Amino acid sequence: MIIWCIFQERSIMRTQNLLITQILFFILCFDVPAQTGSNINLKDLQIGQRIRVSGKYRADGIFLGHNVELKNSQEDAVIEGIIKTLDTKLAIIKVMGIRVVINGHTQLFNNRSHSVQLKELLPGNWVRIQGKHIEKELLLASTIQLIDPPDTGEESLESEIQKLSTEKWEACLILDIPVVFNNQTIFNDFRPFINGVKRDDDDQQPSPITIGDYFLMGGKVEVEIEPQDNLNLNNASADRVNSQISFKPEFSLTPLPGVEIYTKLKVKRKQLIKTGQEEGSTRFQASEFYLNLYNLFQTSLSLQIGRQRFKDKHEWFIDENLNAIRLILDTRRFDLKFAVADGKILSQKAPMDAINQFHYYFTSRVKMARRTYLGAFLFGRLHHKDYVGLNWFGVWSRGRLFKNKIRYWSNIATLWGNSGFDSIYGIAYDVKITSRLPLHLPVLVTVGYAYGSGDPNPRDRSDLNFRQTGFQDNSARIAGLKRVKYYGFIFDPELSNMKIWTLGLGLQPTLKSSLEFLFHTYSQVVAQKFLRDSNISARPLGTNKHLGTELDIIFTMREIPNVDLSLIFGYFHPGMAFGEVNSGVMMGKMKFQVFY
Numbered sequence: 251m252i253i254w255c256i257f258q259e260r261s262i263m264r265t266q267n268l269l270i271t272q273i274l275f276f277i278l279c280f281d282v283p284a285q286t287g288s289n290i291n292l293k294d295l296q297i298g299q300r301i302r303v304s305g306k307y308r309a310d311g312i313f314l315g316h317n318v319e320l321k322n323s324q325e326d327a328v329i330e331g332i333i334k335t336l337d338t339k340l341a342i343i344k345v346m347g348i349r350v351v352i353n354g355h356t357q358l359f360n361n362r363s364h365s366v367q368l369k370e371l372l373p374g375n376w377v378r379i380q381g382k383h384i385e386k387e388l389l390l391a392s393t394i395q396l397i398d399p400p401d402t403g404e405e406s407l408e409s410e411i412q413k414l415s416t417e418k419w420e421a422c423l424i425l426d427i428p429v430v431f432n433n434q435t436i437f438n439d440f441r442p443f444i445n446g447v448k449r450d451d452d453d454q455q456p457s458p459i460t461i462g463d464y465f466l467m468g469g470k471v472e473v474e475i476e477p478q479d480n481l482n483l484n485n486a487s488a489d490r491v492n493s494q495i496s497f498k499p500e501f502s503l504t505p506l507p508g509v510e511i512y513t514k515l516k517v518k519r520k521q522l523i524k525t526g527q528e529e530g531s532t533r534f535q536a537s538e539f540y541l542n543l544y545n546l547f548q549t550s551l552s553l554q555i556g557r558q559r560f561k562d563k564h565e566w567f568i569d570e571n572l573n574a575i576r577l578i579l580d581t582r583r584f585d586l587k588f589a590v591a592d593g594k595i596l597s598q599k600a601p602m603d604a605i606n607q608f609h610y611y612f613t614s615r616v617k618m619a620r621r622t623y624l625g626a627f628l629f630g631r632l633h634h635k636d637y638v639g640l641n642w643f644g645v646w647s648r649g650r651l652f653k654n655k656i657r658y659w660s661n662i663a664t665l666w667g668n669s670g671f672d673s674i675y676g677i678a679y680d681v682k683i684t685s686r687l688p689l690h691l692p693v694l695v696t697v698g699y700a701y702g703s704g705d706p707n708p709r710d711r712s713d714l715n716f717r718q719t720g721f722q723d724n725s726a727r728i729a730g731l732k733r734v735k736y737y738g739f740i741f742d743p744e745l746s747n748m749k750i751w752t753l754g755l756g757l758q759p760t761l762k763s764s765l766e767f768l769f770h771t772y773s774q775v776v777a778q779k780f781l782r783d784s785n786i787s788a789r790p791l792g793t794n795k796h797l798g799t800e801l802d803i804i805f806t807m808r809e810i811p812n813v814d815l816s817l818i819f820g821y822f823h824p825g826m827a828f829g830e831v832n833s834g835v836m837m838g839k840m841k842f843q844v845f846y
Contacts, residue, residue, distance in 0.1 A: 295414060295422065302408040303429055307331065307346040313429045316404060318437045327389060327425055330378045330397065331405035338368055346405060347427055350379055350389045357692055359395040363760035365690060366396070383409060387426045395761070447500050448559070452732045454845045456812045469499040473842040483788040483824055483831050494520040510542040537571055552578045560589070560611060565723035566661050566680060567627060567642060572609065584616045607633045622649025629719055640667035640674065642719060657684040665716055676716030678702040678745050682752065684729055694729035696754035700737065704747030704775030717746045717782055729756025730764035731806045732816050738770045738800045739820040740837050744783035749773050766804040772797035774827060786835065788828055796825035814843040
């Protein structure tokens with residue numbers, strides 16, 4: 251195994267060296283210096299834009315900004331500074347001119363990320379505070395962490411610009427604190443570009459590498475090892491270990507204002523080890539390659555042409571790269587997206603044959619309140635040769651309830667169309683609620699239920715089995731740092747003729763680690779002899795509805811900047827739908843990621 255890993259590393263290094271050589275050639279040809287951020291100035295700032303200002307808070311209540319960084323939008327404000335006063339009875343501390351309120355949901359940590367009590371905070375301590383700006387010079391803290399004093403001795407504010415003035419002096423208002431600039435102030439843009447590296451919500455977010463003013467790059471390297479056992483519920487089957495090394499660089503070139511050329515490559519080496527045999531393959535592909543025309547007609551319109559990723563937040567109806575033309579209207583309040591695409595999907599009857607199909611796609615999203623959204627989607631799949639025409643329409647919502655005490659998401663979709671001479675109808679929904687327990691440690695409890703309709707009469711010409719689009723991945727963050735398969739790591743079924751109950755428990759031992767337990771129970775709506783899609787290759791007998799139960803344990807650690815380590819263990823116990831089965835299925839997975 252060690253020898254094989256060394257061979258893998260050398261193979262990947264050869265590929266990396268080729269890519270690095272091409273990048274260096276690009277640099278030499280254009281003779282541009284590498285830098286970590288693009289320079290901006292005061293005129294680039296706008297009201298509502300999020301910035302981080304480091305500098306000195308003066309006794310007259312004015313913050314003198316020495317360094318300004320543009321940041322991507324997020325909900326919470328962040329301040330770093332010295333505790334001036336502390337009232338343990340009212341649970342209020344004052345940092346700079348901001349009063350910080352501490353309640354039962356505020357998490358307190360020392361500089362080693364261990365929990366502490368309020369009494370351990372003292373005037374003169376340096377702290378990093380994250381929370382919500384609820385009124386004038388008042389912040390409701392979600393986390394407070396003791397930190398070591400920075401080498402520069404500078405405090406900092408990070409939030410949205412409330413006011414902006416360049417008349418008498420260059421200044422802005424952040425968290426109700428006046429911030430002034432002078433000719434010594436340095437302005438930089440360190441955001442992961444909106445038109446640039448496209449990271450998932452569970453990826454770490456290092457600043458991308460910029461070369462000159464037009465070229466940007468980033469990406470990640472992944473190593474995965476996944477032992478598998480008894481997926482066909484037959485103890486006689488051979489054990490197997492899947493492993494792979496992936497290199498996924500991303501490049502963004504903006505040769506003209508409003509024009510971006512985006513490329514995402516993937517070099518993947520897979521290795522399968524079975525009892526007594528070993529086989530492997532190496533694959534290179536352009537996962538995405540498209541032209542992005544943004545700020546069309548000086549508006550929020552953009553047009554993307556080429557191979558691009560389609561993805562919803564919970565990957566419930568799509569997570570796939572398709573060749574498409576997509577029109578996007580994206581504002582702060584709402585967005586609309588429409589696309590036509592030509593993709594490929596595997597046929598269930600002949601899984602080795604790829605069928606070209608035409609797709610149409612429409613989504614909308616409206617921001618109803620802070621962290622609360624409502625949306626709809628319409629998706630169609632057409633293939634005239636096999637007389638297949640399927641359409642999905644759904645609505646979804648996600649957000650916070652009861653003053654952020656409860657997080658939720660809900661999806662509901664209906665399906666209609668035809669396959670050959672059969673009419674197809676179906677309905678499905680998925681609801682999950684997460685709440686925090688009133689404990690010293692941040693412990694989250696999740697309850698979820700998902701339903702996909704079944705067909706009680708499979709002999710007629712009307713098929714009532716719901717089926718997902720075929721492009722779903724059923725993966726999202728629930729209570730931890732990483733995305734999880736929320737229908738089960740092992741079973742991972744398509745939501746068709748199925749009911750799934752989920753109970754989850756998640757906690758964060760430190761700020762940079764998480765541990766999740768997810769328990770699932772599965773049953774068919776109508777007892778049938780097939781599963782539309784699942785990791786379990788065994789077929790049910792069609793005499794009992796209970797498919798089984800599964801327990802997953804997911805641990806993630808990101809103590810090293812830009813490095814993630816995830817360990818997953820799952821156990822699936824088959825139900826009576828598979829008959830008398832003496833043993834269950836165990837699987838594990840180790841995933842190591844480095845982001846750049």
